[in-house]
Structure formats: C-alpha cells, structure tokens
Amino acid sequence: MTESKDTKTQMRAVAARLFAERGYYGVSLANIAAELGLTKQALIHHFATKDRLYAEVLTGVSNRISQLSDATGATPEAQLESFFDGFCAYAISHPTDTRLLLRELLDNKHSTGQQGADWYLEPFLRGLIRRLQATSRWRDAPDPQALAICYQLLGALSYFVASQAALKQIIGAAHYSELQDIFPGEFRRTLRALL
C-alpha cells in the first residue's frame, strides 16, 4: 500500500525515460517492466493499457510546463526574458520532458485522447504570443509573425536539448558539458537580439 504509490510513480518515471529515448512504438510494456524488475502485467494492473500509461506520462509533462507560465518583470521585455530563462532552465534540467514533447510534436495526433493534438502546446503558445505582442517592438505584429518568432525561439531551445545524446557522441561528453554551460547565455543573446 505505502509501496503502491511509489511503485506507480516509479513506473511513470521509467516509462517516461524510455518513451523519451525510443518513442511510443519503440518501447514495449515488457521493456518497461524489465527495467522495473516486474512483469508487464504489473503495469497493466496499474494503468490498464499502454496508451493510458503514455497519457499519464504526458500529463505529468504538461503539468510541469504549465507551472512555468508565471514570469515576473517590470517591463514586458523583462517578463519575456524571465519567462524564457525559466523555460530554458526547465528544458535543460528536464531533457526527458523536452524529448517527449518533441516526439509528440512529430507524431502529432497521438495525444492523450483528451483532445485533437497539442492541447498542452496551444495555451502555452498563446501566452507566449500575447507576451511578445506586449513588447514595444512587436506591439503591432500580426499573430502569424509573432508565432513565427516564438516558434523559432522554442525550436532553438528544444532542438538543442533533444540532441543531447547525439551531440555528446559527436563532440564528446566533455565538450558537451561546456556547451551546456554556455548555451543559456547564447540563447538569451538570441532572445535579446529579437526584442
């Protein structure tokens, strides 16, 4: 009983890691169970279906992201900066979440069954666009233009974080950790260059 919730959260955690690494179809219930030292039926006992387990994993990501939205700052520019700083820190410290979101974006329509597609992304994007349009430079920018700018920033960040494994292999772990150290600063420079 007291073990139960821990087991369940551990299941979610292992599943999240594997789904992030290999994708929904690249991971079987048996794979996840093996890492937990259990049988796949233990997973089915707790989550009923693979889809439901995946949905719970995504819900976790979504919740963590939506907690990010409250950024502070005197000017709209400072608010945007603070927001992206938070998002950047979150993305780098939660590469699994970032990879899951990117996969979700690629696969599209998998979703949690709750909605059509990117239920988690839409309000997030809308908030971003609104914030951008509050700045003096982009006050009159039409929605598509604001979206294009936000999307580039999101992409610049997500692509980097999601490439972690590949980059480590290309440039080596040591160089990668150096890269990871300077990246937030470089990302901030990009943001400022666009404000």
Next chain:
Amino acid sequence: MTESKDTKTQMRAVAARLFAERGYYGVSLANIAAELGLTKQALIHHFATKDRLYAEVLTGVSNRISQLSDATGATPEAQLESFFDGFCAYAISHPTDTRLLLRELLDNKHSTGQQGADWYLEPFLRGLIRRLQATSRWRDAPDPQALAICYQLLGALSYFVASQAALKQIIGAAHYSELQDIFPGEFRRTLRALL
C-alpha cells in the same frame, strides 16, 4: 525491368513518407507494402531487410543535404545568408526529410550502421561553424559558442518545419500557409540579428 527502378524508388519514397510520419518502429513492412499495393515480400526482395530500406531512405536525405553545402556570396556574412536561405527553402520544400532528420536526432545511434551516430550531421555542422567563424563578428568565437549559435538556427528552422502537421491542426491550414509564407523572412531576420 524498366519498371524495376521505378518500383524501387517509389518504395523508397513511400517508406520515407511513412517513416517520417510515424517513425521506424511505428511503420511495418506490411504498412509500406499496403500503400504500394504489394506484399511485404516485394520490399524484402528489393531491400533484404527493413533496416536496409530505412538506411537507403536516410542515405537519400543525406545526399540531398550534402548537395546544399555550396553557397555563394562576396562576404562570409553573405555566404552564410545564402547558405541558410538554401537550407530554409530545402527544409520547407522537403518536410519529410526534415522530420526524418529530427527523428534520427532523437533516436540517435540508429544510423545506417555505417557509423556511430550522425554521420550526416557532423560534416554539415563543421562546415557551418567554419563559415560562422569566418564572419567579422564571430571571428574569435570558440567552437562551442559557434556551435551553440548554429544549433539555435538549425533548431529554429527544423522545429518549425517538423511541426507542420501539429501547427495546421492548432491554427488551421489557412493560417498555416500564411505562416509558411512569412517564415523564411522571419528566419532571415533572426539570422541577421545574430550576425
């Protein structure tokens, strides 16, 4: 015989589209064959294994990308701009390739079996970094910093193109086509802001 090569290229094309949409494990040989109106054994006849078919698909992408590398321009800045213009046009007109590359980056190490990981990406990245370091602003930039900047640009572009399906669903096909029209200009603005 005369049909043969066409059949084979058509197989590659259909496989590329499906792999791009659903990923390696999300597509079976039977799925691909069904779209071609053939049996999966026809695919095995031409490519021996699923892995080999996938490798040929990736090789096609790699070839198309490497043809992109020769950009012209008087100054290094102009060369970089011309290069990214070409890459932007390529990415937008070949969303399947872009998605395949992004998936490859996420899955890592799948590769073609030819090399460890991102054989296609490494020389590409190296060329980009060299070009960036030829500009007056980044002449003294250390490799990690130059890489961080290039990676952000690559990410800004790839993320947008790969999100095509998701974005269409969120903002509607009409708004998306508008977005697609203005994106290259916005991307160019980002590039210039960083040069």
Next chain:
DNA sequence: GCGAGCACTTACCGACTGGTAAGTAAGCGC
C-alpha cells in the same frame, strides 16, 4: 484469525512482427 482488498504473478490468447523458403510468371539473350 478471518475475510477483503491490493499488488502482483503465471498462463494464456489472437494479432502482428520481420524474415525464410519455395514457387510462379514475364522478359530477354541466343
């Protein structure tokens, strides 16, 4: 101390996976 409920297992299931073996039909050199 006993029944209830929970966590989890073993034993299956039909559907599907990538892949092999063997064959069929058509085209071509000679």
Next chain:
DNA sequence: GCGCTTACTTACCAGTCGGTAAGTGCTCGC
C-alpha cells in the same frame, strides 16, 4: 524454344506485441 534472370507471390515460421483470466500471497480492519 530453352535457360537464365528479375519481379513478385503464397505459405509459413518463431518471436513479440498488447491484453485477458485466473490465480497467489501479503496486509489490514475488525
């Protein structure tokens, strides 16, 4: 017209997929 190659098929395989059914054993209320 014969033999060989190419393009593909049907038939089949062992293994794995997600999921069901029916337990087993442990804990806790009472």
